[in-house]
Amino acid sequence: MDQFLQQMVNGISLGSIYALIALGYTMVYGIIKLINFAHGDVYMIGAYVGFAATTYAQLGFFAAMVISMVSCALLGIIIERIAYKPLRTSTRIAVLITAIGVSLLLEYVMMFFVGAEVKSYPQLLSQKVFNFGAVQINMQQIYIIATAVALMVLLQYIVHRTKTGKAMRAVSIDPDAAQLMGIKVDRTISITFAIGSAFAGAAGVLVGIYYNSINPLMGIMPGLKAFVAAVFGGIGSIPGAMIGGLSIGVLETLVSGYGNSMYRDAAVFAFLIIILILKPTGLLGKNTREKV
Amino acid sequence: MLEVKNLNVHYGVIHALKDISLKVEQGEIVTLIGANGAGKTTTLRTISGLIKPTSGQIILEGQDITALSAPQRVERNLSQVPEGRRIFPAMTVLENLELGAFLRNDKAEIKKDMAHIYELFPILGNRKRQTAGTLSGGEQQMLAMGRALMSRPRILLLDEPSMGLAPLLVREIFEIIKSINQTGTTILLVEQNASMALSIANRAYVIETGTIVISGTGEELAKSNKIQQAYLGGE
Ligand SMILES: Nc1ncnc2c1ncn2[C@@H]1O[C@H](COP(=O)(O)OP(=O)(O)O)[C@@H](O)[C@H]1O
Ligand SMILES: [Mg+2]
Numbered sequence: 461m462d463q464f465l466q467q468m469v470n471g472i473s474l475g476s477i478y479a480l481i482a483l484g485y486t487m488v489y490g491i492i493k494l495i496n497f498a499h500g501d502v503y504m505i506g507a508y509v510g511f512a513a514t515t516y517a518q519l520g521f522f523a524a525m526v527i528s529m530v531s532c533a534l535l536g537i538i539i540e541r542i543a544y545k546p547l548r549t550s551t552r553i554a555v556l557i558t559a560i561g562v563s564l565l566l567e568y569v570m571m572f573f574v575g576a577e578v579k580s581y582p583q584l585l586s587q588k589v590f591n592f593g594a595v596q597i598n599m600q601q602i603y604i605i606a607t608a609v610a611l612m613v614l615l616q617y618i619v620h621r622t623k624t625g626k627a628m629r630a631v632s633i634d635p636d637a638a639q640l641m642g643i644k645v646d647r648t649i650s651i652t653f654a655i656g657s658a659f660a661g662a663a664g665v666l667v668g669i670y671y672n673s674i675n676p677l678m679g680i681m682p683g684l685k686a687f688v689a690a691v692f693g694g695i696g697s698i699p700g701a702m703i704g705g706l707s708i709g710v711l712e713t714l715v716s717g718y719g720n721s722m723y724r725d726a727a728v729f730a731f732l733i734i735i736l737i738l739k740p741t742g743l744l745g746k747n748t749r750e751k752v
Numbered sequence: 753m754l755e756v757k758n759l760n761v762h763y764g765v766i767h768a769l770k771d772i773s774l775k776v777e778q779g780e781i782v783t784l785i786g787a788n789g790a791g792k793t794t795t796l797r798t799i800s801g802l803i804k805p806t807s808g809q810i811i812l813e814g815q816d817i818t819a820l821s822a823p824q825r826v827e828r829n830l831s832q833v834p835e836g837r838r839i840f841p842a843m844t845v846l847e848n849l850e851l852g853a854f855l856r857n858d859k860a861e862i863k864k865d866m867a868h869i870y871e872l873f874p875i876l877g878n879r880k881r882q883t884a885g886t887l888s889g890g891e892q893q894m895l896a897m898g899r900a901l902m903s904r905p906r907i908l909l910l911d912e913p914s915m916g917l918a919p920l921l922v923r924e925i926f927e928i929i930k931s932i933n934q935t936g937t938t939i940l941l942v943e944q945n946a947s948m949a950l951s952i953a954n955r956a957y958v959i960e961t962g963t964i965v966i967s968g969t970g971e972e973l974a975k976s977n978k979i980q981q982a983y984l985g986g987e
Pocket of ligand 1: 792
């Protein structure tokens with residue numbers, strides 16, 4: 461039982477990170493129906509920005525977080541403007557291929573500048589460990605979970621209570637009708653990319669702290685898993701991405717803990733396949749008909 | 753108030769609007785009637801800025817708005833109730849109405865207008881916390897109209913508000929259109945239901961395959977033989 465609880469704690473920490481990344485996938489999909497395959501790489505860039513902020517500028521956790529989120533928000537806006545916006549009326553496959561191109565570009569441009577080797581984060585948080593019976597929670601895990609919860613609450617607030625959030629929902633439902641309300645569609649799409657990318661940036665810093673190692677290809681696997689999480693939760697659904705992220709994190713940790721960590725990644729993708737067979741729209745996905 | 757001059761619209765190679773010109777004076781109800789596929793929706797969408805014309809001009813209150821985006825036109829108090837209502841089904845009735853006032857910041861006045869909408873359409877007041885997708889067709893039409901009114905339009909474009917509604921409800925909707933007009937909103941009404949539209953319109957245009965073929969006062973057109981045969985089911 462204790463071991464199980466310990467695995468849950470670890471799983472929820474990891475899952476919080478997946479959830480933060482998954483939110484970006486789901487928000488962007490919701491608004492322009494694009495699987496933004498470059499999203500995992502935005503998260504990688506966020507990790508490097510955090511690395512630079514803490515190592516070279518010697519900033520603390522919060523400052524690094526804010527700088528990373530702002531940089532990634534700008535990066536997200538730029539990617540959308542340059543790569544996706546000109547293809548707004550193109551076929552979806554063309555945009556998808558472009559997204560894969562952007563992903564590779566970010567990975568290898570980064571590799572060119574920082575090298576392929578692994579870098580490690582300085583110690584930002586205390587190494588304190590809290591014991592609850594036999595279950596241990598360390599400081600990093602507390603920061604990860606607290607940051608993720610705070611950002612998700614903020615996101616819910618933005619989406620449901622602010623004008624910007626209502627505009628985002630309106631554009632994702634019906635861009636033409638949204639324009640008739642006076643909503644600027646391009647601006648709303650930019651904001652969506654900014655928020656999604658900022659969350660990926662936050663996740664990048666958290667992972668840098670948690671695993672203490674980053675490299676230019678680190679975005680690939682978590683990116684894919686966060687994508688699985690978004691699909692599991694029902695792509696386009698914000699609560700779905702949160703639940704999906706946590707579920708994938710817990711699943712992965714349990715498989716490593718009780719089974720074999722070699723099967724961890726396989727288990728996640730097997731899970732995706734089962735979901736797609738049983739409930740193609742995901743947990744909270746709507747049965748939306750495709751618009752022609 | 754609104755003037756459309758020699759408007760041409762193409763969908764690829766399809767020439768959907770051919771040199772359309774029409775005029776709506778301040779305070780009028782003008783109707784544009786025509787069969788399915790004639791180009792009515794295309795006309796309204798072009799006036800609202802959702803479609804860019806290949807040539808022609810749209811003049812609103814003396815100013816050329818042809819180059820403005822759809823949101824900029826809303827800012828100039830031009831509002832459209834689109835064909836098929838196009839409410840936001842996953843959002844509540846209240847949120848839909850709030851979106852109608854998206855460009856406004858005068859909270860107190862918005863509240864007043866909201867109360868006015870609930871007076872005009874009491875059913876919306878009863879259902880304000882309900883998601884809009886659960887409303888009936890008639891209620892959705894009322895919501896779409898209420899939502900458009902929340903922007904305080906000086907000119908309101910309505911695209912087939914009677915579509916798919918029972919005759920009793922159609923009558924009610926048309927009464928409401930008349931009362932909206934009486935409070936000072938100019939109206940351009942697109943309809944397939946010609947007899948209803950002509951009964952409340954000051955003036956009317958008839959569109960056939962992208963061309964205006966007849967225009968006149970509502971009464972004149974209601975009496976015209978050609979209209980009788982083509983649109984009013986007369987002998
Ligand atoms: N998105 C579109 N792409 C291509 N053709 C269109 C499109 N929308 C409308 N049309 C064509 O333009 C013509 C006018 O359509 P529309 O304006 O919807 O007519 P109405 O509203 O009078 O029924 C029709 O022939 C229709 O097939
Ligand atoms: Mg039509």
